[in-house]
Amino acid sequence: MARYRVGIETRERILDATRQVLGDQGLESATLKAITDRAGVGAGSFYNLFESKEAAIWEVLAEAITAVDPDPDGHGSETVDDLVTAFVAFVTGETATLARIHLQLAGMALTAPDVAAPIARSHARRVDRFQAAMRRHDPELDQATAVAHAELLLGALTGLAIRNAMDPDFDLAAHAAALPRHPGDRASSPLAGRTGS
């Protein structure tokens, strides 16, 4: 399937359309017609390139699960700040549509068992990455506390991302910058330095 150039391009157009439909209208509205209309493609073309509607959706969901935690550029040297900045970029940059899908994953995980496992794995990986960065910053920090603060930060980042998605005027970068990076840090006011590091 998809051996000629046109086929590969069509496949990408369909995945793009699936991303947009999932991001803008949600899983419930992601019908075959919605996807193929947006891709400008007939049903037959779709099924020439994908096993089923579920297959295309799953491919995009897997992308949304993975994309929030891209391969470790400086896996052993990244700081908590790097990780927070990367998340802000994920939500506000080119991957914004994927980010909107990412924010719907938690709800899906509760009701779709086969999507829950990879989400849990991805979450665990992310917690570990944050936790390691915290302990690099403060080698005295015990692991359990670092993990707890990592979960705290990730939960807070998700909350801010949701507000950002709902309110176009929300200044995600400023609020994210104000989060306490390490256990014992004080949350500061997001009104202060706008793009400060």
Next chain:
Amino acid sequence: MARYRVGIETRERILDATRQVLGDQGLESATLKAITDRAGVGAGSFYNLFESKEAAIWEVLAEAITAVDPDPDGHGSETVDDLVTAFVAFVTGETATLARIHLQLAGMALTAPDVAAPIARSHARRVDRFQAAMRRHDPELDQATAVAHAELLLGALTGLAIRNAMDPDFDLAAHAAALPRHPGDRASSPLAGRTGS
């Protein structure tokens, strides 16, 4: 509609069924058949009591939006700890099914505009309540910092609730107890005192 006692009881059975379907299988699987089968009721009975499928679902969603923030028992004297404990009770107690629905709301808010506004309102009310409790604890605390920490705590609580819903062995109470209640508090290890206050 629903003037006789049987009618009122049937209405409640249908709402119960809707809660269960939404909580267990999600909005996508909440078909009329799924709801009426679980309620043990014919389609005609349903439409004798509800305008539409959407009306029943909306009624339950409104309940899930509201129930997380019940009317202020001691509105002017509650502590952050009270609020955290209340949330743990909401997730693990009799309202567990409503809590599962509540956790799906964020995703819905992104794709269903009419559900977004009440969710945003409810969230703002909750942030305000947490923030007020923090400033009662430390009158020196400026509002912007208190609000930021309130958002942090709420995001973290939601994250923990999702983990709790996905993993039946997760000790939500212990993890919630370890969260930093006030700006500058250190997250502690959830392995320590299990049900300590």
Next chain:
DNA sequence: ACAGACTTGGAGCGACCACTCAAAATCCGT
């Protein structure tokens, strides 16, 4: 330029969707 492989659109399929309706059963003030 040919020919076999691939891609395309869209009519059509059975299944399921939300919803209607009228006749039968039940309720409850009198």
Next chain:
DNA sequence: ACGGATTTTGAGTGGTCGCTCCAAGTCTGT
């Protein structure tokens, strides 16, 4: 215990769902 109001059932409606199929069109190695 009567009788009008309410409730209940389930077959039926039109519409949409995911998906199949195939004739026609396009691609690409030769």
